[in-house]
Amino acid sequence: MGVEILIAGIIILLSLFSIRISKKLEIPLLIMFLLVGMLAGSEGIGRIYFDNALVAQNLGTIALMFIIFSGGLETKKEDVKKSLYPSGTLATLGVLLTAGLSGVAVYYLTDFTLKESLLFSAMVSSTDAAAVMSILGDSKLKKDIKSVVEIESGSNDPMAYALILFLLSFFKEGESTSIATGIIFLLKQITLGAIIGYIFGVVTLPLANYIKIVREEFLTIHLIAILFICFGLATVLDGNGFLAIYIAGIMIGNKKFNYKLNSIRNMRLITWFMQIGMFVMLGLLVFPSQLLGYIFIGSLLSVIMIIVIRMLVVYSLLWPFKFNYKEKFFISWAGLKGAVPIIFATMAITEGLPNAQGMFNLTFYIVVFSVLLQGMTLKYVGKKLNLFEEDQEEDKFIEIEELEELALKKMILDEQSEYVNKKIRELELPQGMLIVSIKRDENYITPKGDVILLMGDTLLFSQN
Known part of the structure; x- marks a missing residue:
């Protein structure tokens, strides 16, 4: 046990050291964390063999819970109201259109069956909140654009997850699935998730007052307990747990309560630790030698899915809204992939699907391609399009x-x-x-x- 703990500590320290390299070389942090995992893996210098997709999926789901909930806590109500319709449209119809159009391309360019093509496309259909926020961070991107991008990336995972669960049902024997049952399933997922999230958003802080929590540490523990209960209850009732915790997070984060900033800071700390662990684990799970065979098809699909289809979907769905062509281009370019598609891809492995490993490897390649291409150029594109606000003089008083x-x-x-x-x-x-x-x-x-x-x-x- 001592050796395992020692190795874990070294990996965490190397991950932190990679932050310095990331800043110096201007490489997205997510890639550095994945690289640490790959170097520590069975084909790297660490020689750590890890191929348990179920463990990766379960731990990844817990990490996503913290990331999505924390993102909700830091989302301003004003931004949600302002960007609700464009972000909501991209997070729902955008995911469906992206998955459908990409499914056609994947079907004709790979040896996947039509069901496998649609499932694979659904896995890669959502943008990643952690990837987007880690790159944009405290940038001075115009607020309207930044709100749309961040809220879309934080809210489209639930839709993609529900779509994946529906498509997986086609692979299970004895289950009769149709378009009608799929629509009912998706509506049930969204409706129950939204209702449960709203309920927990209302009762969380009054419950903390009733328990008489008087220390910020205990309040953070209270929020973590609510996070688990909210997600678990929504999942047990066949609702969408990710949507539930996102809505609950937004509602809680926009209320006034004692130790609010410290609690949010504590959740942010946990979230970063979860992100490091998740990306390193996914780096361990992949076998780099297997990715070599996916360079051509992976690059081709990456261009089609994350550039061509993404732009087609964004320009089409944002047509009714007041965004100019520069803003639409940036929103299209900000559709970064991240850990979420990789975690979703592990579901194919745990379900024992025939081409599961191929789906996982191809997903991993597309994510790396997306983060390297879009992630490394996102700020540059924003500056070239004049979408960053000029530096303003800081306020002379302290809130x-x-x-x-x-x-x-x-x-x-x-x-x-x-x-x-x-x-x-x-x-x-x-x-x-x-x-x-x-x-x-x-x-x-x-x-x-x-x-x-x-x-x-x-x-x-x-x-x-």
Whole structure:
């Protein structure tokens, strides 16, 4: 056991070191993490043999849960309202059209059957939130465009997942499947997922208050518990778990609650750890020598699927919306693939499909092709199209949310707080704890001893 733990620690450290190389060579982080896994694999210098697709699928699903939920937590309600229709259209109809058109191309260019071609295309149909957000990051891309790209990439995985489950049913003996049952299945997945996500979005924070969670560490654990329960319940009831946790994440993240920024930061930390683990694991799972036979067909399909068909779908579906040709081109180019298609491809292996390994290898190649081509040029394309906003002078004042970055603690007083309607001098604060700021509505109040605290006040504490 000690050797395994030592190796795991070395792999994590190498992954962190690869971040420096990534920045210097301007190579997307996802590729570096995959490369670490491949180097540690059975055909690399690490000689670690790993071919358990079921383990990879299960661990990858858990990682995706954190990535999608965390993405929801950091999605602003205003952005959702503004970009709901274009993003929603691309995340639903876009996935269906991409899978259908790509399926035709795959059928005629490979030895896959029609069912296998459609299933493979569905696996590669969604864009990847982790890939998109890791590259765009804090870039100054125009907000309207960035919102569409990020919300689409965060919300189209559920649609792709539901489509894959439906197509897999065609491979199971004894199951009668038709277009009608498929439509019913997809509607059930989306409807149940949305309802369950909404319910958990409503009850999560009141439940935390009822339990009387008073530490940010426990609140983070509470969010993780909700994440698992929400996804698990939706899945058990045949709803879409990924959609449920995404909606719940958006609703929770747009509410005010104590330790909000620290909780989101903690979830972001877990998410990055999950991303490193997921990409390294997928790098371990692939056998590089097997990819050599897919260079020609993989490159051809990559161009057709991620460039030609992606642009055709985006330009067609965004026609009713007010985007110019430059913006549509960028949104098309931002359709990066990532870990999600690879994890979806492991489902073909665990289901024992005849061409499962071919699907997995081809998916892996297309993902690498996409990240290298689109990922390395995405910012350059945005700048050439003049879609990045000019640097603006930073505000000269510091918001309470930003002050929290200095390890200060924030508390929002609700009706149950023991501090409400008391003077500051009457409070029994822990030794060394000071109130350094009071925000009431949009005004800031100097925390003097005779100030009476009211419900709704936001207090900022400093611990000496």
